[in-house]
Amino acid sequence: MNIVYLTTEAVPFAKTGGLADVCGTLPSRVAAAGNRAAVIMPAFRSIRRSGIPIESTDISFAVPMSREKLVGCRLLKSTLPDGDTPVWFIDQPQYFDRDALYGTSHGDYADNDERFSFFCRAAIMAMARIGWSVDIVHCNDWQTGLIPSILKSDPNLPESLRKAATVLTIHNLAYQGSFPRESFHWTGLNWSHFNANECEFYNQLNFLKTGIASSDVITTVSPRYAEEIRTQEHGCGLEGVLESVSDRLVGITNGIDMDIWDPATDPNLPVNYDVTNWQSGKTQNKRVLQKSFGLDASDEVPMIGLVGRLASQKGWDSIVPLIRTHLSEQRPTQWIVLGSGDARYESELRELAKAHPNQFALHIGFSDKLAHQIEASSDLFLMPSHYEPCGLNQLYSLRYGSVPVVTPTGGLANTVVDCNETTIADGTATGFYLSSNDPAGLDEAVGRALRMRYHDPQRWARLVATGMQQDWSWTKSANEYIELYGRTLALKVTPKRTPPG
Known part of the structure; x- marks a missing residue:
């Protein structure tokens, strides 16, 4: 099969979240299984900072954005770093040569409706020019949501493109690309498509709803999240739309790069280790981290780690009170936080780090190393998210022997097995669930974990080893996608039978 991935993010070229990890890895894994894959994305300013060579091409064209506005662009080309999978960039500086991908600290760019309408239309024109016969067009998130509708409705497209099967992956339903009705004229679609069954949602243009309504298959990044987004609690207003397409909605859990995230070979670690010697390996790494941040030197005191965006969605409304309680009561724990986000949480964490420098370490920003x-180094890793489409840090934590404490939602519920008498007995337990998503529920779950670590070291060792031996590789996820592509393509090319009568 020939699969083209349409996205606005792919590591190492552009990243704001998990979308980039998926689109920077999945295409290569699918290609390695005997398929042909390519990526098409905007030529954001960040691609030139990736350190990977970018080639010019002689392919250029213009997109008629309106009767009065013709916008030209050219294609640039590179490859994903872990293989020879080509990446094609839509180079249009007016839209994409900016400091950030979607907006600034003051909000989204005011012309995002125009920018990503252009990208959708230019990506389709690019597919018609790169010399491929495309079987599957795999769209990702709202920024590509117009593409399935355009492919189905534009009679001027090559027949090979109109016959391609479309897959849309929802990475986070909270971001939908909703714009005023007037924005519809940028899409190039006939106004007849601005209706409740296609592009219109409460008299606005909704990119994501358009993609959901017109794609052959919709996927999301975990089976549990595929169920949750059909409920009022997690549907972000689109639960009814998603329920109407439930027969073609599938959840596939994201994977991780097991070569990059491998404690046995990781060049970022002072000391490497594996499942046979994780106790000594984690202890030695902890010592180095304690020294570098000025924490009390201790092998016995458990270290609790947190990495990610500082936002209420991630459970910081529960995390900060818990950290404050542990530090004020001088409970025998150490904490280390890496992340950035809401100014409120950054300020509160800075105050805690200043008041308790021997017990709490903080790095505002991001550092991959x-x-x-x-x-x-961590004994526990906390992810008490209010919702989590998939999550990746819990998978890294399992791999590195850092026991995850999570809310049983979305991908967290699909990847972490709660520790209880049954799962301990059958050897499947890998972490701890919150009984309630609030500070008390988080405190109870952390307390259960710490009691086991202190008072039942044999069970704790079994728990860690079970997590470290889990297979959450992209190979596993890629095989699920390949199977889905095959089923989708078969349904697409099978002639529809005339209903009896």
Whole structure:
């Protein structure tokens, strides 16, 4: 099969979240299984900072954005770093040569409706020019949501493109690309498509809803999240739309790069280790981290790690009170936090770090090296998210022997097995669930974990070893996608039978 991935993010070229990890890895894994894969994305300013060579091409064209506005662009080309999978960039500086991908600290760019309408239309024109016969067009998130509708409705497209099967992956339903009705004219679609069954949602243009309504298959990044987004609690207003397409909605859990995230070979770690010697390996890594941040030197005191965005969605409304309680009551724990986000949480964490420098370490910002070191040094890793489409840090934590404490939602519920008498007995337990998503529920779950670590070291060792031996590789996820592509393509090319009568 020939599969083209359409996205706005792919590591190492552009990243704001997990979308980039998926689109920077999945295409290569699918290609390695005997398929042909390519990526098409905008030529954001960040691609030139990736350190990977970018080639010019002689392919250029113009997109008629309106009767009065014709916007030209050219294609640039590179490859994903872990293989020869080509990446094609839509180079249009007016839209994409900016400091950030989607907006600034003051909000989204005011012309995102125009920018990503252009990207959708230019990506389709690019597919018609790169010399491929495309079987599957795999769209990702709202920024590509117009593409399935355009492919189905534009009679001027090559027949090979109109016959391609479309897959849309929802990485986070909270981001939908909703714009005023007037934005519809940028799409190039006939106004007849601005209706409740296609592009219109409460008299606005909704990119994501358009993709959901017109794609052959919709996927999301974990089976549990595929169920949750059909409920009022997690549906972000689109639960009814998603329920109507439930027969073609599938959840596939994201994977991780098991070569990059491998404590036995990780070059970011002072000391490497594996499942046979994790106790000594994690202890030695902890010592180095304690020294570098000025924490009390202790092998026995458990270290609790957190990495990620500082936002209420991630459970910081529960985490900060718990950290404050542990520090004020001088409970025998150490904490290390890496992340950035809401100014409120950054300020509160800075105050805690200043007041308790021997027990609490803080790095505002991001450091890939430090993220690896925290996973290797921590005994526990907290992810009490209010919702989590998939999550990756819990998978890194399992790999590195840092026991995850999580809310049983979305991908967290699909990847972490709660520790109880049954799962301990059958050897499947890998972490701890919150009984309630609030500070008390988080405190109870952390307390259960710490009691086992202190008072039942044999069970704790079994728990860690079970997690470290889990297979959450991209190979596993890629095989599920390949199977899905095959089923989708078969349904697409099978002639529809005339209903009896």
